[in-house]
Amino acid sequence: MTAMRDELHIRDVAPADAAELADLLNAIIARGGTTALQDPFSAEDLAKTYLIGPHVHCCFVAVAAATGRIEGFQTLVRNPPLPDDIGDIATFARIDGTQRGVGSALFAATKARARALGLTAISATIRADNHGGLAFYGKQGFADYAVARAIPLKNGEAVDRITKRCLL
Numbered sequence: 345m346t347a348m349r350d351e352l353h354i355r356d357v358a359p360a361d362a363a364e365l366a367d368l369l370n371a372i373i374a375r376g377g378t379t380a381l382q383d384p385f386s387a388e389d390l391a392k393t394y395l396i397g398p399h400v401h402c403c404f405v406a407v408a409a410a411t412g413r414i415e416g417f418q419t420l421v422r423n424p425p426l427p428d429d430i431g432d433i434a435t436f437a438r439i440d441g442t443q444r445g446v447g448s449a450l451f452a453a454t455k456a457r458a459r460a461l462g463l464t465a466i467s468a469t470i471r472a473d474n475h476g477g478l479a480f481y482g483k484q485g486f487a488d489y490a491v492a493r494a495i496p497l498k499n500g501e502a503v504d505r506i507t508k509r510c511l512l
């Protein structure tokens with residue numbers, strides 16, 4: 345018998361998700377090599393910055409219908425250097441997750457909400473060494489927009505940052 349792919353339920357984040365999402369994100373930060381974030385988040389800081397704070401346009405979570413576990417989240421925020429009608433996106437899927445399609449399912453919801461909010465584009469800034477992240481946003485329709493050269497990590501290593509944009 346073949347295993348059926350778990351269904352994902354996409355919904356808006358709730359304040360009660362903050363602790364589970366901080367654990368999910370902190371595991372990605374601790375592993376290193378993908379996200380540009382380097383310091384772990386408390387649930388409170390994560391909520392303020394990415395989940396329900398004043399700069400957040402929207403944040404969706406992907407819940408595995410079979411288990412109720414959150415498999416990933418995607419946030420779209422106002423980032424002051426960008427014009428008000430361009431949201432800045434970040435996407436995180438569990439490192440111990442087995443499901444494919446978490447990021448894509450989240451992006452369908454984020455894109456629809458961004459359009460409904462009247463945004464004109466979504467911007468994603470990705471480390472140049474994050475090949476998975478670059479491929480993921482490329483697959484969602486993002487095109488290269490700008491490169492910031494040799495931005496240092498805390499350990500001194502310099503890594504380019506690639507900004508991609510998806511027009512809405």
Ligand SMILES: CC(C)(COP(=O)(O)OP(=O)(O)OC[C@H]1O[C@@H](n2cnc3c(N)ncnc32)[C@H](O)[C@@H]1OP(=O)(O)O)[C@@H](O)C(=O)NCCC(=O)NCCS
Pocket residue numbers: 372378379416433434435436437438443444445446447448449469470474475476477479480481483
């Ligand atoms: C990037 C990330 C969000 C992708 O999430 P995901 O749930 O694995 O993405 P999906 O399964 O929806 O992938 C959609 C498509 O993107 C591409 N893709 C995703 N991850 C990829 C990888 N590691 N390598 C190559 N292509 C990849 C593939 O084309 C994939 O389609 P396919 O499965 O049909 O081949 C996830 O790997 C992650 O959380 N990474 C760590 C954090 C991070 O780097 N976030 C991005 C910067 S904010």
